[in-house]
Amino acid sequence: MKVVRISDNIKNKVPAIKLGLISGKVIFEKENPELQKAINEEIERISSIPIEKIKDIPQIYSSREAYKALGKEPARYRLSAEALHIRIIKGKGIYKISNLVDTINLASIKTGFSIGGYDEEKIEGDILFDLGKTGENYEAIGRGKMNIENLPVFRDEKGAFGSPTSDSVRTMITEKTSQIFLIVINFGGHENFKNELIKISKLFIDFCGSKSFESIII
Numbered sequence: 001m002k003v004v005r006i007s008d009n010i011k012n013k014v015p016a017i018k019l020g021l022i023s024g025k026v027i028f029e030k031e032n033p034e035l036q037k038a039i040n041e042e043i044e045r046i047s048s049i050p051i052e053k054i055k056d057i058p059q060i061y062s063s064r065e066a067y068k069a070l071g072k073e074p075a076r077y078r079l080s081a082e083a084l085h086i087r088i089i090k091g092k093g094i095y096k097i098s099n100l101v102d103t104i105n106l107a108s109i110k111t112g113f114s115i116g117g118y119d120e121e122k123i124e125g126d127i128l129f130d131l132g133k134t135g136e137n138y139e140a141i142g143r144g145k146m147n148i149e150n151l152p153v154f155r156d157e158k159g160a161f162g163s164p165t166s167d168s169v170r171t172m173i174t175e176k177t178s179q180i181f182l183i184v185i186n187f188g189g190h191e192n193f194k195n196e197l198i199k200i201s202k203l204f205i206d207f208c209g210s211k212s213f214e215s216i217i218i
Contacts, residue, residue, distance in 0.1 A: 001214050002123060002181055007130040010152060014066045016189035019129065019218050020113075020197040022182040023120060027209030028175050029099040035207040039094060039102060042109050046088045054085045059112030062188025063164065070131065071150045079164045081114040100173045100180060103207045107200040113184050114164040115200070116154060118171040120181035125157040129183075132160060140166035154183065180204070193217060 001023045010017060055064060060082045064074040074082075084094060084105060094105050104117040132138070132148030138160050140146040146166060154162035161171040164185050173180065184200065186193050194217060201213035 001216065002120065003126040004154075004183065004218055005126065005128050006218065007128055009131045010070070010129060013069045014187055016062075016187070017066070018186040018189060018193060020182075020184035020186065020193060020200075020215060021218065022180075022184065022197060022201055022204075022213050022215045024180060024201070024204060024210045024213035025178060026100055026180045026204060028177060029209075030175075031096070032099040032102070032207050035099055035102055035106065036096070038203075038207075039106050039109075042106060043088050043093060046085055046109060047091075049085070049089060051086065051089045054082060054089065057085070057112045058188065059186070059190060060085070062190070063114060063185070066152075066187035070152060077151060077165045079114045080166070081108045081112055084109050098173070098175070099207055100177060103203050104182065106207075107182075107184075107203050110203075111184075111196050111200065113186060113196070116162040116164070116167055116183040116185070117173055118162060118167065118181045118183075119173050119177040120179040121177075122171040123156050123161065123181065127183075128155045129153075130155055132163075136160055138163075139169045141169055141172055142166070152185075180208075 063079045067074040108115045132151045132153045134149050138146050138148045153160040161168045197215045204210050
C-alpha cells in the first residue's frame, strides 16, 4: 500500500476531505460480460435522473463545492463522477476500455465518488494530494496537455500523475497492469465511507480476478 498524505493547501480549504485507498492484485481482461451487465443496470438507473439533478447528488455536490473553494470552476474542470453521469443521461453510455478501467467507472457511478485508478508499479515513492503548480507538465488521458494550476492533483517523486478531473497517461492502467491502486476522493466527509470502500473492493474481486484488496481511509 502506497503512503498518501493530504497537503495543508487542500486541508485548510476543504477540511472535511477524506481519501479511501485500495490496493490489490488484478487480472486484465479486454471484456467481461457480467461486468457489462452490471454497468448496463446502472446506466438504466441513472438515465431516469433529470440532468439538472446530477449536481445535487451529495458526493457530486460536495466535490463541486470543494473545487470552488480551491478556486477552480467545476463546470469547466468537471470531476470524473459528474462527467460519467452526464454522459449516461445524454445517452452516450460509457466507453468500454477493459475490465479494470470499466470497473472503476462502475464503482464511480454506483457511489458518486470520483475515483483515481492507477498502475501501482508506475507510481514512484510516496504520494501527496496537493494543488497543481503554474506551468506544471501534465498529459491527461484523452485530453492531451491540461492546465492543472490550482487543480487538486496526486503527485509522486516524478510529479503530478492524477486528478479528480482526469488521470494522466504516465500511470494509466494498461493490459500489463497486475497491481492496481485506487484513490476514492470523499470531499464532503460522507458517512459510511468505509462501507463504500468495501463495496468498491468487492466489485474488483467480482470482475477483475482479485482474491482480496487492502483498504484504508486517511
